[in-house]
Amino acid sequence: MRYSLILLFTSLWFSLSAQSEKPVYFERADDSLVRFYYDMNYFLVDKNCEFKSIERLAEFEAKTTNFIGKFSDYYPNGRKMLEGNYQEGKKEGFFQAFHPNGQVKWTVTYQDNVPVGEWNYFYPDGKPLMQVLYFEGRSKLQSYWDQMGNQRIKEGTGNYDFKVPYPGYNPYGYPFIRYKGRFEDGYPEGVWQIFFENDKKRQIAGQEEYRNGRLVAGEDFYTGEPYKTPKYPLIPVESFIQAESILAKGCTYDDFSGFLVYLRDFFNNSFNTFQVESLPSEDFSVIVQLTKNGAVRKVDLQIELDPNNQELSKALIFVANAVEYYQPSFKNGEYVADEISIHGKAMLTAEGKLNFHSIRIERPAEQN
Structure with missing residues (x-):
């Protein structure tokens, strides 16, 4: 929240x-x-x-x-x-x-x-x-300068290899992101590589090309989607x-990790082209059965936005099932299987599109 x-x-x-x-x-x-x-x-x-x-x-x-x-x-x-x-x-x-x-x-x-x-x-x-x-x-x-004290970039020119915490929730489970590329006169230039990392491994996540300090082409290797607006800050x-x-979060890991914000954005982006004429209710609830590894076993719709719109109900189930990675429930020092409830609200915009908000998660295994 x-x-x-x-x-x-x-x-x-x-x-x-x-x-x-x-x-x-x-x-x-x-x-x-x-x-x-x-x-x-x-x-x-x-x-x-x-x-x-x-x-x-x-x-x-x-x-x-x-x-x-x-x-x-x-x-x-x-x-x-x-x-x-x-x-x-x-x-x-x-x-x-x-x-x-x-x-x-x-x-x-x-x-x-x-x-x-x-x-x-x-x-x-x-x-x-x-x-x-x-x-x-x-x-x-x-x-x-790298961690060994060697100056890699001087007067704005040189090679850059830098790791920072991933900004927000990472749907692929990696806590760090690394950038590798070249700066010229203070600005990125040429082909850059982007990696996701944890303490044990590194996975290439994307590639970007800069000309005169501007991004001209980028590709997300996980989704296969191209982009022309930088997704991550280089500094x-x-x-x-x-x-x-002056914004607050609830005291749950889903709040803290940014997973709820990610879910909100994921639902909004997934329904970006979905048109709705009316919305009888603003509340919805989805039940997701998870393994201890965060894999989805089954998705059911508990509360429908519109019981008479089966296409919308099926779309909600499909989107909830398409989430790349769910954080599994945690109890007694280990991850456990759980049947979590995703509750939220949706409003209808003037353009006939759904705007999702107020997402929250209930985890019975963590409460018992």
């Missing part, structure tokens, strides 16, 4: 901590500071949630839902993770992040909510990682900006 907290801030400001039956996403720390609780991707979570990874101390204006003044973010061990400053809700001035061991992770300066000049990244041992130059609303890679993207959206 993913929802906006703007109304919550304006109508129930600082009241959550006094109501134990409701999640506590924030609470007053002192007369001027508020303590916020986030997961690792800067979505608000309950203070007692197992996925809570970050605490922020900041001044906050409830009326505008804006951060104001200086703030500091902290790791679970109490060490500082990030510090910076907001001015009327916009990032302003010097920002500095830290690795869990206390070493500087990156530094950058913001002007009117936009990074300017050099964004310098460092490895946990303090050695330089990369330098990105921001100017006139653009960015270019200046330098890059690190810092998730702390997400904190400004």
Whole structure:
């Protein structure tokens, strides 16, 4: 579940901590500071949630839902993770992040909510990682060093081989993505390869071709689909900006991993060309029988959007069955078979298309 907290801030400001039956996403720390609780991707979570990874101390204006003044973010061990400053809700001035061991992770300066000049990244041992130059609303890679300390890109030119956590839920079960290609004068050039990785293996996932820094052709090797808009960022993207959206997630792994967002988008994309004249109900529910490995054994429709539209009902079953990878249920330290329920809502747009939202999952095996 993913929802906006703007109304919550304006109508129930600082009241959550006094109501134990409701999640506590924030609470007053002192007369001027508020303590916020986030997961690792800067979505608000309950203070007692197992996925809570970050605490922020900041001044906050409830009326505008804006951060104001200086703030500091902290790791679970109490060490500082990030510090910076907001001015009327916009990032302003010097920002500095830290690795869990206390070493500087990156530094950058913001002007009117936009990074300017050099964004310098460092490895946990303090050695330089990369330098990105921001100017006139653009960015270019200046330098890059591998983990052995060898400079692979100098003055914007050289070979790039870099691994980062996969951004969001990966339907193929890989937690990392690696990019391999060449930069010229600060921009990607020529043929690039994209890999999915875990601790034991690497699988090529796609290929892209750049000319003069622009993507001219890309292919997803898993789906076989071509694309011309970059699917993944080549340089690190810092998730702390997400904190400004004031969005919360429930305390389940499906929320935390981004699987619910993936399911919503998967349903919307799958029904992109499906036309519907009317929608008697906005609620639907699908039952999916899963093995302990996440493989689908059977899909049944529990609640139909329109009992009189069998084509729509069959399409819902087909789409639920087409999901590439379901996260299996987890109990007593191991994955187990389960019969999960996918609940959600759909609305009909003016163009006669379905818009799915409010997706949630019930896992009986994890609850018993």
